[in-house]
Amino acid sequence: MSERAGVSQSADPRDYLAAERTLLAWIRTGLALMGFGFVVARFGLFLQQLQFVQGGPAVQSYGLSLWFGTALIGAGVAVNLLSAWHHVRFIRGMDRGEQALIHSTTLAVSTSLFLALVGMGMAIYLMSVRDSGRSRSESGKEISTATKANNGILNRRSNHPVDETLERLRSALQAKGVALFAVVDHSGEAEKVGLRMRPTKLAIFGNPKAGTPLMLAAPRSAIDLPLKILIWEDGEGKVWVSYNSPAYLLERHALPQELLQNIAIVETLAAKAGE
Numbered sequence: 443m444s445e446r447a448g449v450s451q452s453a454d455p456r457d458y459l460a461a462e463r464t465l466l467a468w469i470r471t472g473l474a475l476m477g478f479g480f481v482v483a484r485f486g487l488f489l490q491q492l493q494f495v496q497g498g499p500a501v502q503s504y505g506l507s508l509w510f511g512t513a514l515i516g517a518g519v520a521v522n523l524l525s526a527w528h529h530v531r532f533i534r535g536m537d538r539g540e541q542a543l544i545h546s547t548t549l550a551v552s553t554s555l556f557l558a559l560v561g562m563g564m565a566i567y568l569m570s571v572r573d574s575g576r577s578r579s580e581s582g583k584e585i586s587t588a589t590k591a592n593n594g595i596l597n598r599r600s601n602h603p604v605d606e607t608l609e610r611l612r613s614a615l616q617a618k619g620v621a622l623f624a625v626v627d628h629s630g631e632a633e634k635v636g637l638r639m640r641p642t643k644l645a646i647f648g649n650p651k652a653g654t655p656l657m658l659a660a661p662r663s664a665i666d667l668p669l670k671i672l673i674w675e676d677g678e679g680k681v682w683v684s685y686n687s688p689a690y691l692l693e694r695h696a697l698p699q700e701l702l703q704n705i706a707i708v709e710t711l712a713a714k715a716g717e
Contacts (some may be wrong), residue, residue, distance in 0.1 A: 468525030471553070475518030482564070483511025510564055517556055524549050528580075572675055594690025596709075600673065600681040600716035604641035607673045607681055611715035615647055618707065621669055622647045642674040647711075652704040660695040669708045671715065683712045 483505075529550065600607045601634045608625065615622050624646045632639035649667030672684040688705045692695070 457536060458533070461529060461536075463528040465525055467520055468549070472518040472520075472522035472525065476515045477518075479511045479514030479516075479518060481511070482514060483508050488579055510560060517553070517560075521549070521553060559576060561617060576667045583636065594687040594694065595684055596687050596712075597713050598685075598716050600683050602681065602716070604643060604673050604675055604681055607715050608643055608645065611645055611671060611673070611711060614711050614714035620647050620649050620707070620711070620712070621716045640675040640677070642672070643672045645673065647671075652707075656695075656697060656701055659701060660697055663691070663695040663697065666691055666695070669705060671708065671712055673715070681716075685709075685712050 602610065612622060622645060626644040626646070628642040628644065629639040630643075645672075646668050653667050653669075656667060656691050666686060670685065673681065674684065685708050688702055688708060691705055692699070692702050
């Protein structure tokens with residue numbers, strides 16, 4: 443009779459399968475939270491790269507996305523651990539013949555509330571980023587306009603240190619058949635007199651066949667010729683390639699439009715040096 447009673451109290455195999463399916467569903471939920479958290483954590487880096495492409499040197503930090511992403515990853519880990527603990531507890535209860543187990547909805551409700559809070563926080567955060575980005579974009583346009591109006595200097599980010607960027611520029615000049623007349627090592631000269639200066643080097647280059655027509659059309663353009671590219675490191679350790687905008691030089695010296703091609707090569711060289 444005791445064996446028959448034990449059999450009658452044992453759980454239905456379908457209950458075990460249902461419990462296993464529930465566990466697998468929670469595991470998928472935990473993995474989804476961790477994957478989504480990773481995406482959110484890297485979202486700040488995506489915004490930084492996008493702002494750099496669109497806005498130039500000033501790059502804002504978007505650290506909150508890292509915290510949101512980390513919180514989601516932590517929630518995913520917690521969901522997996524809690525679901526495993528709940529599954530083991532549930533199976534042991536069924537093994538003991540405890541048929542009247544009370545199903546707890548704490549994990550599901552807690553996960554839903556947590557995601558709702560994170561979602562609200564992310565929505566507020568994205569709205570603030572959008573407003574901040576809009577204001578920075580407007581100010582960036584003003585700075586860009588002012589730069590073109592005042593000195594025409596363009597800045598391009600380099601992916602290499604100053605010396606390596608300079609060597610890449612040398613190679614590009616050689617490939618284009620453009621002569622490198624001089625390299626002024628401003629930081630090196632500062633060091634000679636006991637002053638410290640971040641790496642800063644000015645390359646002066648040109649081609650008489652291209653430059654002479656410019657000076658014949660406007661003799662004062664010789665003050666900006668030969669062409670120059672400044673390679674320098676800022677206070678954050680980032681390296682920049684700066685040069686005079688060809689369009690600005692054309693306007694500054696009232697040069698004919700057809701001579702723009704004679705100085706437009708500086709943009710190609712700057713891109714090659716920093717890429």
